[in-house]
Amino acid sequence: MSDTSLVAPPSLTTDALLRSRAEAVVPGGMYGHLALPTLTGIPQYIERANGSRLWDVDGNEYVDLMCGWGPVILGYRDAVVEAAAEAQRAKGDCLNGPSPVMIELAEIFVATVEHADWAMFAKNGTDATTMCCTIARAKTGRKKILVAEGAYHGAAPWATPNPTGVPAEDRANRIPYVYNDIESVRAAVTDHADEIAAILACPFRHYAGLEQPLVDEDFARDLRDICDEIGAALILDDVRAGFRMHHGSSWEPIGVLPDLSAWCKAVANGYPISAVTGNDDYRDAAASIFVTGSFWMSAVPMAAAVATITELGKRDAVGRMAVVGEQLRAGIRASAERYGFAVSSTGPVQIPTLLFTNDTKYQLAKALSYEALARGVYTHPARNWFISAAMTDADLDMALTGLDGAFQAVRKAYPDAS
Amino acid sequence: MSDTSLVAPPSLTTDALLRSRAEAVVPGGMYGHLALPTLTGIPQYIERANGSRLWDVDGNEYVDLMCGWGPVILGYRDAVVEAAAEAQRAKGDCLNGPSPVMIELAEIFVATVEHADWAMFAKNGTDATTMCCTIARAKTGRKKILVAEGAYHGAAPWATPNPTGVPAEDRANRIPYVYNDIESVRAAVTDHADEIAAILACPFRHYAGLEQPLVDEDFARDLRDICDEIGAALILDDVRAGFRMHHGSSWEPIGVLPDLSAWCKAVANGYPISAVTGNDDYRDAAASIFVTGSFWMSAVPMAAAVATITELGKRDAVGRMAVVGEQLRAGIRASAERYGFAVSSTGPVQIPTLLFTNDTKYQLAKALSYEALARGVYTHPARNWFISAAMTDADLDMALTGLDGAFQAVRKAYPDAS
Known part of the structure; x- marks a missing residue:
């Protein structure tokens, strides 16, 4: 499986020129979660993409394991989704009121998501998580929201992980708890009895740069019970995981239904829309x-969302992503073992996070990403990856071969690392 | 000019069925600024649009004076904008990083907007106004923002005009002033010396349902001077007016440059994008x-934004919208006078607001909108309208003839109204 030939890194000449040109007209050159200011070995600018493949501005082709950071779930430029979008585009997009397709989309959410009796639509994931909090506050007349420490729920002032420029008042109603630690939740509830509008949770613990354990099923059930006891809303932030872990709300397989859910990334295969569902x-x-x-x-x-959700069901996309994700995880573990690295691959297999155990500065992780790029595999060294249902067996082979070669190259570069 | 024939109202049978169907799956049936829950005589659902024309789901055609509530500035489905969007779409849309077009767009903003040394991009107008506040706070280390009473700056918790479900803390750092009243600004500055991060202002006073006077030029200049004196940011909220009042920042013609500006609606002729520019x-x-x-x-x-801003300049779109808007305003005033109504038509002519002077419950305004719809003219009775550069002389004639007939019909229905 290993690729023992020498591999030259991809040329990123055009990428470097664009990074430099952007410095003049964009603060810091780039911003937000797609910014790679210090990762100059990873292409920042993308030229085009199709299916499971992506091309950078220097013409290098990659099998893509980031999927636009989540939105692309059926593959780039999926024919069915694009045809549905084009048919609507020929009629109109931004009009004086909704098109009838708004109702159709709400009906599909209600039919597909077990807890959903209704749906509303917005643009950003942050719009959706914020709306869930506002709805919970409107219903309960209370203002505190329990939020897991280190959890990402968006980039509005109340949520952003970097509160530069954010007054303390904007975050005054966040009460911290520790994910998968029900005693921390009970303590917060005791401290803020009768003030709690909602408990906000992600389907799994997705903290940037750290391992991403799945939810403890008892913890999820206890959250549901506590919300019922105190009359607070259970809000599931399904922005990142929605429709990748389950064709419906992500905790349906463990029997836990939220009152409100926030949706975004994968809902329309890259078209911009977010949603809130509620009971x-x-x-x-x-x-x-x-x-x-x-x-x-x-x-x-x-x-596009109607077509995406419909096609996800028809193609058993969750099942396909799980198969690909399991094989990717198994292959990565085998490669790491082959070359003597201790790694963890956590999170749902469809949204995997690969970390080296003894790599606090991400030195090995960066080297692995760079070596993978040189072998035609686009990953991120410190964030979770995303699998799409467009991954063929050949794509998977290419990814596994590239990653195995990358592990081998990292071993050569870091002969003493564990 | 007047149309004295009897005119039947448009059939809205399908619209009514869709409104009813939506009730089951969307809270309240519809929400947000496009919702017309009590205005059942105005089509809520739109089937298609092209150029200056719009068709509702019952097949009625209108010359459109709402333009998707602002985003449509070159006309629906403008050929040049659609070709640019399609060319990019063939390469990709939502990717692992920006396309080079991000830099091109930032460069166009910097070249077109006098105060702009850089640009950033987001999705909602609210994203942009919020970012301006956060940037001002990050720069100054202060937290208070002066906001004009009744001004609309978005629908995030700090900004929404209906604070249901919003804790007081989220709005604790808003300090009110009165638009066009510099003494109210000076009083707020005196009360909150050394705490003020920014003064936030719209290019004109656009309060829903009220007259919309233009800015007093001395007021705008004094705002600039006060910000300079106290080291606060002058933020111009150009979300609604941007590129309709001027091909650049809306106060450039009066020589007042903000430090930061928020842009959204018309930037990409209906494609979803907002922007922040700053010095x-x-x-x-x-x-x-x-x-x-x-x-x-x-x-x-x-x-789409690159194409839109370029075409707006090439076509002197602001000039065309001003000509159409002036003729529309003159025609409306003539019709109102002809049938003995006291009306005000305020705001920039490209973003006109028509109100009956003696009509506190909008009874006459609603009747006028309904009668205008019956004559093929889509307006809103209580919000500002938007003119697009796609309006031909024939469209303008149709709009003026329809509105004149509508005034005449309202006079027949309300013989004693003034």
């Missing part, structure tokens, strides 16, 4: 708040 | 905050 207990509260955006009713992303 | 004094602060969104780097809206 009937929260319907009136949802109707009582005022939220909106210039493009929230745009019809093309809704048509 | 070099705020560049480091802008680079120091963390903001992002799943679709903020999507390339298709950026390609």
Whole structure:
């Protein structure tokens, strides 16, 4: 399996020129979660993509394990999704009101997601998590939200992991708990009895740069029970995991239904839309708040979402991503063992996180990503990856061969690392 | 000019069925600024649009004076913008990083907007206004923002005009002033010396349902001077007016440049994108905050924005919208006078607001909108309208003839109204 030939790193000449040109007109050159300011060995600028493949601006081709950081779930430029989007585009996109497709999309969410009696749509994942909090506050008349320490729920002032420029008041109603530690939740509930509007949780612990354990099933069930006891909303932040872990709400397989869920990334295979789903207990509260955006009713992303959710079901996309993800994880573990590295591969297999155990500065992780790129595999050294259902067996072979060669190369470069 | 024939109202049978169907799966049936829950005589659902024309789901055709509530500025499905979007779409949209078009768009903003040394991009207008506040706070180390009473700056918790479900803390750092009243600004500055991060202002006073006077030029200049004196940012919220009042920042014609501006609606002729522009004094602060969104780097809206801003300049779109808007305003005033109504038509002519003077419950305004729809003219009774550069002389004639007929019909229905 290993690729023992010498491999030259991809040329990133054009990428470097673009990074330099951007410095003049964009603060810091780039910003946000796609920014790679110190990772100059990873292409920052992307030229094009198709299916499971991506091309950087220097013409290098990769099998892609990032999927646009999550939105691409059926593969880039999926024919069925693009046809649905084009049919709507020929009629119109941003209009004076919604197109009928808005209702169709809400009906599909209600039919597909077990806890959902209704749906609302927005643009950002942050719009959706914020709306869930506002709806929970409107319903309960309380203001505190329990938020797991280190959890990412968006980049609005109340949520951003870097609170530069954010007044303390904007975060005053966040109460911390520790993911998978129910006693920390009980302690927070005791301290803030009658003040808690909601408990906000991700389907798995997805902290940047750290291992990402799955939820403890008893912990999830206890969260549900505690919310019922204190009359607070259980909010599931399915922005990152939604439709990758399950064709429905991500905790349905363990029998835990939230009151409210936030959706975004994969809902429309890359078209910009987010959603909130909720049960009937929260319907009136949802109707009582005022939220909106210039493009929230745009019809093309809704048509793309209808096609995406439909195709995800038809193709058993979750099943395919699980098969590919299991084989990727097994192959990575075998390669790491072959070359004597201690690694962890955590999170759902469809959203895997690979970390070297003894690598606090991500030196080995960066080297692995660079070596993988040289072998035509696009990954990120410190963030979770995303698998799409477009991954063929040949793509998987290419990814595993490239990663095995990358592990071998890292071993050569770091002969003493463990 | 007047149309004295009897006119039947448009059939809205399908629209009514869709409104009813939506009730089951969307809280309240619809939400946000496009919702028309009590205005059942105005089509809520839109089937398609092209150029200056719009068709509702019952097949009625209208000359459109709402333009998707602002985003449509060159006309629906503009051929040049659509070709640019399609060319980018063939390469990819939501990718692992930005496309080079991100840099091109930032360069166009810097070249077009006088105060802009840099640009950043997001999805919602609210993202942009919030980012401006965060950048101002990061730069100044202060937290208070002066916000005009009744001004709309978005629908995030700190900004939404209906604070249901919003804790008081989220709005604790808003300090009110009265638009066009510099003494109210000076009083707020005196009360909060050394705490003020920014003064936030719209290019004109756009309060829902009220007259929308233009800015007093001395007021704008005094805001600039006060910000300079106290070391606070002047933020111009150009979300609604941007590129309609001027091909650049909206206060350039009066010589007042903000430090930071928020842009959204018309930037990409309906494609979803918002932007922040700023000067070099705020560049480091802008680079120091963390903001992002799943679709903020999507390339298709950026390609559409490059095409839109370029075409707006080439076609002198602001000039065309001003000509059409002036003729529309003159025609409306003539019709109102002809049928004995006291009306005000305020705001920039490209973003006009028509109100009956003696009509506190909008009874006459609603009747006028309904009668205009019956004559093929889509308006809103209580919000500002938007003119696009796609309006031909024939469209304008149709709009003026329809509105004149509508005024006449309202006079017949309300013989004693003034």
